[in-house]
Amino acid sequence: xxxxxxxxxxxxxxxxxxxxxxxxxxxxxVLPYVAVAAFFVGVIWRMVYWAKSPVPFxxxxxxxxxxxxxxxxxxxxxxxxxxxxxxxxxxxxxxxxRSLFRNTCADVREFDEVNNGPxxxxxxxxxxxxxxxxxxxxxxLVFIRHFRFFMDPVCPVITWIETIDGIMQVxxxxxxxxxxxxxxxxxxxxxxxxxxxxxxxxxxxxxxFPLFLLIGIVGTGICLRYFDKTDIAQVKVFIMGLVHxxxxxxxxxxxxxxxxxxxxxxxLLYFPFSKLMHMAGIFFSPTRNLPCNTREVRHVNPWNPPxxxxxxxxxEDAFRDAMADAGLPLEKQPEKAAE
Amino acid sequence: MAKLxxxxxxxxxxxxxxxxxxxxxxxxxTPGSYxxxxxKETMELLHMPNPHDxxxxxxxxxxxxxWEKILCDAFAERLEKHRSLKLFMDICVRCGACAxxxxxxxxxxxxxxxxxLRAELLRSLxxxxxxxxxxxxxxxxxxxxxxxxxxxxxxYYAYQCTECRRCSLFCPYGIDxxxxxxxxxxxxxxxxxxxxxxxxPVKNCSFTGNHLGIxxxxxxxxxxxxxxxxxxxxxxxxxxxxxxxxxxxxxxxPSGDVFADPGIxxxxxxxMLFHELDLxxxxxxxxxxxxxxxxxxxxxxxxxxxxxxxxxxxxxxxxWILGGECGHxxxxxxxxxxxxxxxxxxxxxxxxxxxxxxxxxxxxxATKMVHITEFTADLIxxxxxxxxxxxxxxxxxxxxxxxxxxxxxxxxxxxxxxxKAVCNNFxxxxxxxxxxxxxxxxxxxxxNTEEIMELRMRSGMPRGNALRYVQEKYGVNHMACxxxxxxxxxxxxxxxxxxxxxxxGLHELVxxxxxxxxxxxxxxxxxxxxxxxxxxxxxxxxxxxx
Numbered sequence: 001x002x003x004x005x006x007x008x009x010x011x012x013x014x015x016x017x018x019x020x021x022x023x024x025x026x027x028x029x030v031l032p033y034v035a036v037a038a039f040f041v042g043v044i045w046r047m048v049y050w051a052k053s054p055v056p057f058x059x060x061x062x063x064x065x066x067x068x069x070x071x072x073x074x075x076x077x078x079x080x081x082x083x084x085x086x087x088x089x090x091x092x093x094x095x096x097x098r099s100l101f102r103n104t105c106a107d108v109r110e111f112d113e114v115n116n117g118p119x120x121x122x123x124x125x126x127x128x129x130x131x132x133x134x135x136x137x138x139x140x141l142v143f144i145r146h147f148r149f150f151m152d153p154v155c156p157v158i159t160w161i162e163t164i165d166g167i168m169q170v171x172x173x174x175x176x177x178x179x180x181x182x183x184x185x186x187x188x189x190x191x192x193x194x195x196x197x198x199x200x201x202x203x204x205x206x207x208x209f210p211l212f213l214l215i216g217i218v219g220t221g222i223c224l225r226y227f228d229k230t231d232i233a234q235v236k237v238f239i240m241g242l243v244h245x246x247x248x249x250x251x252x253x254x255x256x257x258x259x260x261x262x263x264x265x266x267x268l269l270y271f272p273f274s275k276l277m278h279m280a281g282i283f284f285s286p287t288r289n290l291p292c293n294t295r296e297v298r299h300v301n302p303w304n305p306p307x308x309x310x311x312x313x314x315x316e317d318a319f320r321d322a323m324a325d326a327g328l329p330l331e332k333q334p335e336k337a338a339e
Numbered sequence: 340m341a342k343l344x345x346x347x348x349x350x351x352x353x354x355x356x357x358x359x360x361x362x363x364x365x366x367x368x369t370p371g372s373y374x375x376x377x378x379k380e381t382m383e384l385l386h387m388p389n390p391h392d393x394x395x396x397x398x399x400x401x402x403x404x405x406w407e408k409i410l411c412d413a414f415a416e417r418l419e420k421h422r423s424l425k426l427f428m429d430i431c432v433r434c435g436a437c438a439x440x441x442x443x444x445x446x447x448x449x450x451x452x453x454x455x456l457r458a459e460l461l462r463s464l465x466x467x468x469x470x471x472x473x474x475x476x477x478x479x480x481x482x483x484x485x486x487x488x489x490x491x492x493x494x495y496y497a498y499q500c501t502e503c504r505r506c507s508l509f510c511p512y513g514i515d516x517x518x519x520x521x522x523x524x525x526x527x528x529x530x531x532x533x534x535x536x537x538x539x540p541v542k543n544c545s546f547t548g549n550h551l552g553i554x555x556x557x558x559x560x561x562x563x564x565x566x567x568x569x570x571x572x573x574x575x576x577x578x579x580x581x582x583x584x585x586x587x588x589x590x591x592x593p594s595g596d597v598f599a600d601p602g603i604x605x606x607x608x609x610x611m612l613f614h615e616l617d618l619x620x621x622x623x624x625x626x627x628x629x630x631x632x633x634x635x636x637x638x639x640x641x642x643x644x645x646x647x648x649x650x651x652x653x654x655x656x657x658x659w660i661l662g663g664e665c666g667h668x669x670x671x672x673x674x675x676x677x678x679x680x681x682x683x684x685x686x687x688x689x690x691x692x693x694x695x696x697x698x699x700x701x702x703x704x705a706t707k708m709v710h711i712t713e714f715t716a717d718l719i720x721x722x723x724x725x726x727x728x729x730x731x732x733x734x735x736x737x738x739x740x741x742x743x744x745x746x747x748x749x750x751x752x753x754x755x756x757x758x759k760a761v762c763n764n765f766x767x768x769x770x771x772x773x774x775x776x777x778x779x780x781x782x783x784x785x786x787n788t789e790e791i792m793e794l795r796m797r798s799g800m801p802r803g804n805a806l807r808y809v810q811e812k813y814g815v816n817h818m819a820c821x822x823x824x825x826x827x828x829x830x831x832x833x834x835x836x837x838x839x840x841x842x843x844g845l846h847e848l849v850x851x852x853x854x855x856x857x858x859x860x861x862x863x864x865x866x867x868x869x870x871x872x873x874x875x876x877x878x879x880x881x882x883x884x885x
Binding site for chain 1: 346347349350351353356361418419420421422423424425426429430431432433434435436438439440445450453455456459470471472479480481504507508509510511512513514515518545546547548554555556559560581582583584624625638639642643644646647650651654672673674675677678679680681682698700701702703704705706708713716717720745746747748749750751752753756769771772774775776800801804805807808811812
């Protein structure tokens with residue numbers, strides 16, 4: 001955990017120092033280009049890597065009643081049989097994290113009055129769901145908000161989102177709720193890993209690193225807006241230069257901006273090689289993206305091996321006399337088989 | 340078998356998490372923590388790779404010389420063949436939502452029984468060979484290489500997972516531990532590691548048609564005896580057609596129901612139901628096993644055993660196949676059969692149709708296999724059965740959803756519909772333990788063997804606790820189920836966690852309630868125990884009358 005924190009801190013420090021000694025071009029121009037390219041190439045490479053393996057079996061998890069008899073109501077959302085149903089299931093999964101919404105917490109008690117003995121009780125547990133949704137949606141909105149730096153003129157949708165985001169009209173510059181909530185959600189996810197025994201036991205640096213990286217990005221972003229205020233106009237000119245492949249000088253932009261930009265670049269670089277690929281992976285998940293109509297429509301396995309099994313003929317050969325004695329019908333009567 | 344601790348002792352004795360990092364903890368092969376290994380001869384007979392003698396408790400497992408290469412190559416091959424495996428190796432974020440969804444974890448508190456960590460056992464190997472960070476940073480990012488202790492660890496935990504898929508329901512990405520466990524078991528088979536309790540039935544199913552290896556004539560004899568019992572109870576001897584050609588329906592059910600109490604009563608239920616309907620059907624001694632123990636070993640073995648069903652339907656000229664109550668049998672039929680061995684033989688009808696009601700089972704159009712509870716629910720809906728549910732008034736029943744029909748098929752309402760029609764007293768267990776959230780009996784996927792009884796009671800704890808709850812709160816004294824393995828595993832589980840609760844298949848209760856045309860006055864249920872609401876003097880008259 002601390003190693004991950006240290007790595008993120010070092011990356012930030014290097015970016016800070018680098019830009020201070022005039023390596024702004026490296027951290028402001030070269031690294032972002034490399035990172036964006038690596039991100040797209042890497043994500044596509046990983047998706048191609050998955051897609052190269054076939055889906056030999058249709059193994060949807062049936063999350064509710066199957067479609068069978070007319071008078072039995074099918075759970076169309078969780079056990080879909082049609083393409084539309086599968087799209088709806090995937091939509092609910094991707095947009096609302098439906099499976100995570102089911103989450104429960106099991107409490108094993110050594111003694112319970114009702115059971116007069118041990119009992120396991122299940123409590124609804126929606127915190128992970130709430131904070132995951134909060135994190136992902138705030139991140140999305142913050143991401144979209146940043147397009148004001150990439151566009152000229154700024155699209156009205158983005159202006160509208162900014163208005164909504166700052167609707168409470170607190171502070172100057174106006175406080176954006178998404179930024180604050182994003183940080184809260186990240187801190188919750190981090191605290192879960194740090195303080196829940198089970199989570200702490202399974203967590204790897206691979207889990208802490210992206211959390212610290214994101215906290216670093218959000219933290220520097222918030223600082224740039226409210227505390228160590230950067231010259232927005234200059235940043236926009238600089239970024240538009242990047243967008244148009246005509247980089248301009250970064251002189252005068254404060255060092256913290258380069259820390260922010262570098263951490264984002266590292267996130268993009270890290271993304272395709274990490275668990276963050278769950279973003280693309282969810283769409284490939286065979287327990288969710290296949291229709292639950294496996295008895296109705298045959299799923300074909302491209303590497304289906306040839307059928308090899310103990311045939312009836314071999315079986316009858318092995319047991320013919322006994323079967324005849326038991327009066328079982330036979331393909332070949334014992335006398336005939338003996339010939 | 341060692342003496343079991345009391346339920347309270349068992350819960351209290353769940354250890355805390357180890358101090359060390361999970362990569363540094365090695366499993367202890369103490370008696371009761373592992374299943375007995377498969378015999379070398381069995382493995383040879385089945386042409387499994389690298390058969391050898393070995394003992395899980397021994398230091399040296401006699402792995403083949405180039406075991407590491409075999410495993411690495413086999414893993415690479417599985418990655419090429421299964422997109423699911425690549426994906427599940429890559430996208431887990433270790434959010435921990437699956438952790439307390441696993442019955443093995445709840446019962447043992449062993450962190451490696453959290454589905455996420457069970458998968459990490461394999462994922463750590465994947466990281467070293469297939470991810471850039473794992474190659475560079477190794478153990479720091481949870482990557483490790485193969486060694487013999489890793490093989491042991493994989494074995495230990497692959498056989499502490501019943502492939503019930505409860506975790507896959509809660510996973511935000513649908514990561515299915517059953518898929519991972521199945522592939523780990525495949526890998527272990529590549530170096531000759533399997534368990535006796537699975538491989539012996541596989542051998543028997545393969546060569547004699549059923550998992551105990553009962554030969555055809557004995558099989559018929561046993562069924563005849565069950566038919567005799569039906570006659571004792573009802574005065575009607577149901578027909579027992581075997582291996583006959585030209586019938587409309589081939590009926591296949593797990594063979595456990597022919598041999599083992601209380602499955603035999605379910606089997607008698609089938610006989611009585613089909614006789615009452617005058618159903619045009621036949622059994623087969625060749626395809627007399629619905630259950631598929633191959634599905635607990637390798638995909639190919641599952642395919643091999645399953646192939647007999649279509650082959651026999653074709654030989655006998657059946658129009659469709661009716662399948663009995665079973666768990667993993669239906670996972671295979673519902674999600675794998677058409678893929679493995681389809682398309683169905685051309686002699687079969689386009690859409691299986693009930694000859695009694697004319698209902699077309701369009702949901703089974705490709706495999707041509709209908710579940711018996713779909714069939715019976717349809718009969719009841721169309722009022723084709725004369726039922727007297729008061730004959731089951733001596734029981735207050737609950738219903739155990741089996742993992743596979745629940746999460747691999749979605750068979751939830753059909754059995755309830757039937758159960759409510761044949762029993763007046765039905766109580767559900769708590770909502771987080773039923774339907775798609777159902778808990779495993781604790782011993783599915785080939786783990787219902789005696790030597791791990793304490794482990795089974797641990798993994799059966801969530802189910803046992805839920806059963807105990809309805810027993811204490813609502814006076815439940817019976818648990819119905821639609822799975823032959825459940826009928827073998829739930830009686831000891833009930834006996835331990837909720838003593839006094841009996842277990843039966845659904846069709847035992849159907850047959851208890853079924854009023855057959857021309858039957859004698861029923862005084863006994865299928866277990867030949869006294870029926871409720873029968874006046875004692877009437878019983879005597881009845882006996883005297885006979």
